[in-house]
Amino acid sequence: MxxxxxxxxxxxxxxxxxxxxxxxxxxxxxxxxxxxxxxxxxxxxxxxxxxxxxxxxxxxxxxxxxxxxxxxxxxxxxxxxxxxxxxxxxxMERFNKIIEIDERNLQITTEPGVITQVLREAVAEKGLLYPVDPSSMGSCWIGGNIAENAGGARALKYGVTKDYVLNLEVVLPTGDIIWTGANTLKNSTGYNLTQLMVGSEGTLGIVTKAVLKLIPQNNYNVLLLVPFVKAEEACEAVSAIFRAGIIPSALEFMERDAIDWTLKFVDGVNVNINDNIQAHLLIEVDGNYPEILMQEAEKILHVVEQFEIDEVLFADTDEQKNALWKLRRAVGEAVKSNSIYKEVDTVVPRYELPKLLKGIKEIGNKYGFQSVCYGHAGDGNLHVNIIKGEMTDDNWQTQVPQGIREIFELTIGLKGTLSGEHGIGLVQKNYMDIAFSKVHLELMERIKAIFDPNNVLNPGKIFPDEE
Amino acid sequence: MxxxxxxxxxxxxxxxxxxxxxxxxxxxxxxxxxxxxxxxxxxxxxxxxxxxxxxxxxxxxxxxxxxxxxxxxxxxxxxxxxxxxxxxxxxMERFNKIIEIDERNLQITTEPGVITQVLREAVAEKGLLYPVDPSSMGSCWIGGNIAENAGGARALKYGVTKDYVLNLEVVLPTGDIIWTGANTLKNSTGYNLTQLMVGSEGTLGIVTKAVLKLIPQNNYNVLLLVPFVKAEEACEAVSAIFRAGIIPSALEFMERDAIDWTLKFVDGVNVNINDNIQAHLLIEVDGNYPEILMQEAEKILHVVEQFEIDEVLFADTDEQKNALWKLRRAVGEAVKSNSIYKEVDTVVPRYELPKLLKGIKEIGNKYGFQSVCYGHAGDGNLHVNIIKGEMTDDNWQTQVPQGIREIFELTIGLKGTLSGEHGIGLVQKNYMDIAFSKVHLELMERIKAIFDPNNVLNPGKIFPDEE
Incomplete structure (x- = not known):
């Protein structure tokens, strides 16, 4: 070119x-x-x-x-x-302004280049909550969150980005400008182009303004760190907590390695872990009534005590809570700082997590790679970091993609899919045939073509390379 | 043909x-x-x-x-x-089976011909809730709810049909069969065809199986009927309740005429209404802790007492609650039983409701029609029943469509749209130009064309007639 x-x-x-x-x-x-x-x-x-x-x-x-x-x-x-x-x-860095926080309708109109945390803090000052909190929220932007349909730790209770997008101003690939929907909570007026745009990874248009739903802020929360002797039992506990009638505001899974590496990586976080511990769950409940939260925390303790666990850490100061969240949010970066890596963003129905974790380890053994797993267990979303470590370049190039393919075949077999919140983008596109039939992929490609007849906007993403 | x-x-x-x-x-x-x-x-x-x-x-x-x-x-x-x-x-009447209620993952897999209430009762038996409750839930089907993106009284707290659809088996207009997504709460894998299908009114495919999200059942609720001297103040109170930090599970608006006609239409419901009352709000809060609900009900009372109201009816037995809900759900049928009518399904951001109501009455005066308004005020969704009454056939055919056009222009001006939950279908299609630019409509029409190259599936819906 x-x-x-x-x-x-x-x-x-x-x-x-x-x-x-x-x-x-x-x-x-x-x-x-x-x-x-x-x-x-x-x-x-x-x-x-x-x-x-x-x-x-x-x-x-x-x-x-x-x-x-x-x-x-x-x-x-x-x-x-x-x-x-x-x-x-x-x-899109100059699109960095919040246009309006509408307290009467619980909505915010924003440009896409606003940092997610900045937006969260701006609405919190008005007693409102934008609950989507990707681990990168201190640096990622709302526009990127919309492009990838970002999730985060609180998605299991509050939903993901798509659940908060009401309306989008979009420049179509042709240069035409539309608003996709209306600033309303309900809408049955024509095809839902708002939701088609969310998660389309910048291939169908460029978002220039977004109207997002807000909810009232919750004032209290309780945070527990539960160490499990068996990683698979930690996964089993996830589904058991929901079946006890509790919807936690966060339910995060971290393998032993993830925590060990992260403790070395971040400052000011002290957690003592016994040698026999394989995994942790970080569990939060939130709401407006502290006494109810204590009841729910006790119910959760009752559930996890049915598994083989070590002493539960009950974080009751802001300092302790911040330290634990800092630990959790740093896992991705910590694991990646150790080695060349590839990451996959598997997601399955939450009850299937133990099978997924077990399968991933077996596939790793078969192809000779180590993996470190962590993520949003509450919604069945497990990030798998495949570590190069001592593996030869040759095996890294040939064996690992085959292993990833098997991991995705496993997620599809468990009625899950390829990506929960990171998107397909460039690196997962050649696995799309595992999730979708030819007819289905062609339908999506034809949608791309009617939005973008000259294929100028973000070409070469999502869809597999021609064979 | x-x-x-x-x-x-x-x-x-x-x-x-x-x-x-x-x-x-x-x-x-x-x-x-x-x-x-x-x-x-x-x-x-x-x-x-x-x-x-x-x-x-x-x-x-x-x-x-x-x-x-x-x-x-x-x-x-x-x-x-x-x-x-x-x-x-x-x-689709033979597609009437619930395939599986998955209590471990809080999901149901169902055929589309299951009556919404039957599905709700089946999951309630397992302590689970499918919270979408269109007024017609005793007779409508899940498939139709998906086709129209149906809402209902509880949408303001729990969302509409689209918020519960995880995955759909769809026969495309060509006869090809796909599953649109995965059985997961999060999904960033290709374009969101699930949400494109929801609300597409049977024009993009025929749903043959649906996987829906369930949540734990709430065990308690409190219901209040608040009579307002001024209808517009009833609308104003809606937004005030949210600003007090409360998310009711229902917040329904009924004009005086709506209640009067309905009381004549249904048996076994007794409500005494003073002559000076113009409108009612029916307000429900729900949850698992009765003492919290009482606190919230008191907060609501505190808010509505700032307006000119009559005595609040506090329903505290199941019998009273059922009677009030029966009254509310029968409004549509009762109003329509009185006269030939046309119905529009306006939706605006909720704070704009008073302006919408005032504007509708002014437009009615201008064109000489009476309207009876009621609906889901909590999410700004007002059903407007335009009554033929004594109007001449000629005026009915010529004046009313012009009046409806002005009502929709008003909703769009208030950043609302044409339909909140009923869809566009046949009767609103020639108003679509008010909500969408030519470019936008053509984009939707081209989406229709790639799904349905021969235009065989439900043609002549959603899109305006050629001029």
Whole structure:
């Protein structure tokens, strides 16, 4: 792809001289996310200021048939925002304003480049809650959360990003601008393009404004860390807690290795773990009535005591709670800092977790890789970090993809799927045939084609390579 | 359209002699729903037994290019299941089995022809809740709820049908069969065809199995009936209750006329209403802790007492509660039994309800029609029944559609939309241009075309007639 001076001039005319970059440092900086060590710099980076400029850029992309990728916080875990064919990278960093917090209707209208935690804190000041909390919420953006349908620790009680998106202003790949829906809680008016856009990984349009649902803030919570002698029993306890009639606000699983590595990685967190402990559950309940939460915590204790566990850590100060959450949120980064890795984002119905965990370990033994597992056990979402460690490059390239394929075949067999919250993006696309029939994949590809007839917007993602 | 003997034989071969009908009585019986007094009998009614037979029927439809309509309980309020071009009517009545209630994963797998209340009662026996409760739940089917994205009284706390649909087995218009998603709470794997299917009114495929999310049953509730001197203050109170930090499980609005007519229509419900009362709110809170519910009920009382109200009726026996709900659920039928009518299903952000109500009355005055309003005020969803009464046929045909157009322009201006839970179907399709730009409508029409290249499945719905 040759971005000739005519094209660059057209782009410069749209965004202004200060917001177009072709230098190597900038291009490289916008060419990666948090997926493995991948690097795919765009040939030019533009930083539009508003919806109109995004639209004009996409008209240029169509006129010259240039691959164009919307770029957010670059915290993605499936390579969704990587400019794999070069072309134009549209950084959405200037879309960083909260437009309105509507306390009367419990809604927020925001631009997509707002950091998720910043948005959460802004609404919390008004006594409101935006409950979606990806582990990366301190750095990821709302726009990326929408693109990947991000989840997080509180999804099991409060739902994922899609459950909070009411309406989106979207620049379609053609440059046309639409609002996908209405600012209402209910909507039976035509096809649900809002939900089609959520999780479409920047392939069907670029979100330029989002209207999100808010709920009243909960004032209290209780946090328990439960050490299990057997990892599979920790998984079994997950389903048992729900069957006791409790919906925790978080129910997180961490394998022994995950905690050990993370304790070395983060400062200021002290947890003593006996040698015989294989896994932990971090369990939170929240609400407005402390006495009810204590009742629920006791019910949870009663459930977990039916398994082989060590002493339960009951976090009752903010300091203790923050330390435990810091530990949990750092697991991903800690595990990855140890070795070259590949991550998969398996999800199954929650009762099937023990089978999934057991199967993953067996597949690892068969193909000779170690895996560290952790994640949102409450909704059956287990992140599997496959560690290169001492494995040869050759085995890493040939054996591991085969092992991943078997892991996904296992999740599909358990009525789960490939990705719970990270998306397919680049790195999982060639496994899509496991989850979908040819007819089904073609249907999705044809949807892509009607939104994006010239295939300019984020091409080469989600769909498997041609054989 | 001529259904020649060759076509009828092909259909008979698929479903068997006992399940194909061409007699006038049967055709007429399958040619209406609850929308006005419309009647559009299909030319032939078939009653397939399973997914394979539905698929084979649609292959015949494609081969001979025959309009084909899936028919459910015929309780629809927008004419979505009417065979407006004749052709084949596929009654889904033999898909009436609950396949599995999975207590370990809090999911139910069901066929679409199960009555919503039957499904709710079946899961309640296991201590579980399927919280979606359309007013017609005693007769409507889950399949129709999915087709129209049905809501109901509890949607403001628990969400609508789309929030409970995890996965669908669908026969596409071409006859191909897919499962749209996975049986998981989280899913970031390709485009969300599950949510595209929900609310698509039987135009993109025929649902043959559905996996729905369940939640633990709540054991207690408290119900209040609050009479307001001013109808607009009743609407204002709706938003005030939420701002007090309470999420009621139901918050229903009924105009004076709605209650008066309904009291005459139903037996065994006694409510004394002072002459100066213009509207009522029916307010429910639910949960597992009765003492908390009493606290919330007191908070609600505190909020509504800031408005001009009459004595609040506090329902504390099951008998009283059932009577009040019977009253509320019968409103639609009662109002309609009085006169020829047209119904619109407006929805706006809830704080805008007073403006919506005021505007509807002004538009009625302008065009000379009476309207009776009631509905799910908690989520801004107001059903407007326009009453023919003494209006001339000529005015009914010419003035009322213009008035409806103005009502919809008002809802759009308030950032609402055309339908909250009834769908667009046949009767609202020519108002779609108010809500959507040409580009947006064309995008939806192209989605329809890739699912249904021969336009055989439920043609003539949702999209406006060509000009």
């Amino acid at each position: 040759n971005l000739n001076p005519e094209i660059l001039l057209a782009l410069e005319t749209i965004v202004g001289t200060s917001y177009i970059f072709t230098d190597e440092a900038t291009r490289k900086n916008y060419g990666h996310d948090e997926t493995e060590d991948l690097s795919f710099p765009p040939q030019v980076v533009v930083k539009p200021a508003n919806t109109f400029e995004v639209s004009e850029i996409l008209k240029v992309s169509n006129k010259y048939k240039i691959p164009t990728v919307p770029i957010g916080a670059r915290t993605g875990l499936s390579g969704g925002a990587l400019a794999i064919y070069g072309g134009i990278g549209i950084s | 001529n259904l020649n003997p060759e076509i009828l034989l092909a259909l008979e071969t698929i479903v068997g002699t006992s399940y194909i009908f061409t007699d006038e009585a049967t055709r007429k019986n399958y040619g209406h729903d609850e929308t006005e007094d419309l009647s559009f009998p299909p030319q032939v009614v078939v009653k397939p037994a399973n997914t394979f037979e539905v698929s084979e029927i649609l292959k015949v439809s494609n081969k001979y290019k025959i309009p084909t309509v899936p028919i459910g309980a015929r309780t629809g309020l927008s004419g979505g299941a009417l065979a407006i071009y004749g052709g084949i009517g596929i009654s």
